[in-house]
Amino acid sequence: MNSYLRKKASMAKQAFKQTTGRKRQQLDNKVYKLTVRRMETESVDALMAEVERCQNEVQEWKRKYADLEIEKEKFYDEMKNEINKLGEEITDLKHVNKDLDAYVEALEQKETLKCKGKTLNQSRTNLNKTYHIEKTAGEYPGASISFTSTLREHIKELLENSPELKDSTIQVKLSGDGARMSRTTNFMIMSFSLLQLNESVMSPKHNRTVAIINGPEKYATLKASLSHFFREVNELISKGTITVDGRDVQLQFFLGGDMKFLLMIMGINSATADNACLWCKIHKDDRWDTSRPFSHYNEDPQWRNLEEIKKMCRSKDNFGCINEPLINMPLTNVIPDELHLLLRITDKLLQNVIDEVLERDAEEYFSKTMGQTKGIHLSKLVKVINYLGISFSIWNKKNVDGSESQVKEFTSLLGSQKKKLLNGLPSKLSEVLYPDTCETVQQIWTDFGTLYNQISDFSFCKTAANAIFVQPKSWVELFFSLKGIRPGYTRPRVTPYMHTLVYHIPFFVKMHGCFKKFTGQGVEKNNDEAKRVLFNKSNKWDAAKDTVYTESRQWDLKHHERMKGQYTKRKVEYWNTEISEIRKQKRACCVDSPDTIEDDDIPTPEVNLTNLSVKQLRELIKEKGLRPKGLSKLKKMELTGLIEKA
Ligand SMILES: [Zn+2]
DSSP, X not given: OXXXXXXXXXXXXXXXXXXXXXXXXXXXXXXXOOOOOGGGSOOHHHHHHHHHHHHHHHHHHHHHHHHHHXXXXXXXXXXXXXXXXXXXHHHHHXXXXXXXXXXXHHHHHHHTOOSOTHHHHHHHHHHHXXXXXXXXXSSSOXXXXXXHHHHHHHHXXXXXXXXXXXXXXXXXXXXXXEEEOSSSOEEEEEEEEEGGGGGGGGSGGGOEXXXXXXXOSOHXXXXXXXXXXXXXXXXXXXXXXXXXXXXXXXXXXXXXEOHHHHHHHTTBOOTTSTTOOSSBOOOGGGTTXXXXXXXXXXXXXXXXXXXXXXXXXXXXXXXXXOSOOSSOOOGGGXXXXXXXXXXXXXXXXXXXXXXXXXXXHHHHHHHSOTTOOSOHHHHHHHHHHHHTTOOOOEEEEXXXXXXXXXXXXXXXXXXHHHHHHHHHSGXXXXXXXXXXXXXXXXXXXXXXXXXXXXXXXXXXXXXXXXXXXXXXXXXXXXXXXXXXXXXXXXXXXXXXXXXXXXXXXXXXXXXXXXXXXXXXXXXXXXXXXXXXXXXXXXXXXXXXXXXHHHHHHHXXXXXXXXXXXXXXXXXXXXXXXXXXXXXXXXXXXXXXXXXXXXXXXXXXXXXXXXXXXXXXXXXXXXXXXXXXXXXXXXXXXXXXXXXXXX
């Protein structure tokens, strides 16, 4: 009401100020009446009562608040108690847990359950993180690790294991090899091994891969992708030492690999070019000529050297030098590989035998009456080779359009199979070859076998160099003594490997003694290992990197290798003879096709049924064309009975 009146008064005052004279008199006559009804006012009594009520309320709140204080205290105590109790329980649990932990650990150790699934994956990833693997340069995918530090690590290990080598020069063999892995993957692998490990150089474990490129086997690829690796190698070669644990260790480098790779790295033209020998400037037309003395191709002016290759590759008159060598390796330390020597030369020999057999078959077929079976001698040859325990077959090469051509192809054999062939085939050759020249061919085979056994002997020494020159020389002479009589023994058929065998291998024996320690067998096994990684363990996205990783892990974990299971061969007879018989039979079963001719000259060995497993017996029954009821349920005795009856 007051504020209302104040408002009204100020309005009147304002109006009064703004008027004068008569108008002000008019204003004087105006009256404002404010009416207040009884019910619109409040009595003092009522207000007093309200205040009292509020005071009471406050009193009540104060009392309640005191109660709350007590309540809070009570709750707090209860909570404290509860917490203590829980704490006790946790310590109890911890104790129990410890026991459980120990129990689990004991179990794991007992059952070798440790490291499964995720944990294994995790430790692999962690281990991978510790390696420094670099992507190689160039357009093709590839991976490499530092050559210098890996080499240092390996030398350190070698010196720890054989302290007697402390002051000697460590021999390092670098190997390069191209390996076709699958239709789309072609690996070029650079690896190294320490030669002082002697016989274990054959083991892939001591062959450490340092770089892998997934690309075509070409000079340009190598140069672009591995520039870093080659720089490291060349630095070490020129320095001649490496610091291991603060001491300088003397180094001597060698380079090995198959001929194609060696020629490529050293910048020489391919093996089919005019001057295709890596070590000398011999023309391919002179390769047959073994009348030159041993020193002729191993001394100036025929012998190549590094400086000369570097100079020649820039000129026109280059004797096959087409590129700058990628590794500054003196040619005396570039070693031909005995394994590839064996493979390539036996390939040639086998090709010649097959050609001769084909010719004989064609001739006999032509002169005989109709109805004669074609290719008697060829199928006999295949049978003879199979009988040696080698899976082998010959087929017509397919043309691009899928039709058969007249060109024959045959199974490419592994090193171990070639050795078997060298030992077993010569004595059987008389069954398939022309009788008049058979003896010479046999001699070629056996002589090469003896030669190979000699050069792959670990106890071979420098003094044998002269003998090892005379023998291959007369062997090559024997080889082309058949020229003009049989095709395949002509002068151009003397391959670079045969020339190497006569002139350069004796040279290397003279220089370095035993030749076998340079073998590439470890490298080949390494390639197989890479293949295994590619197909079984990698997602193929970056196969080169996966392979390098796997090998690094294997090197680091080498002391944790799984022990080989022990097996005692109880039945000596079985392991010496019977097993090979059984395998031969199995192989014969696979190879035999319906159109092969039965031949009585080769005795089919007696099958000892008791040695066969139930599965083998069932297969035998099926092969014999028997279809007894419930074959899958018959017992071994019943099965053998059936076969004997048949
Ligand atoms: Zn040569």
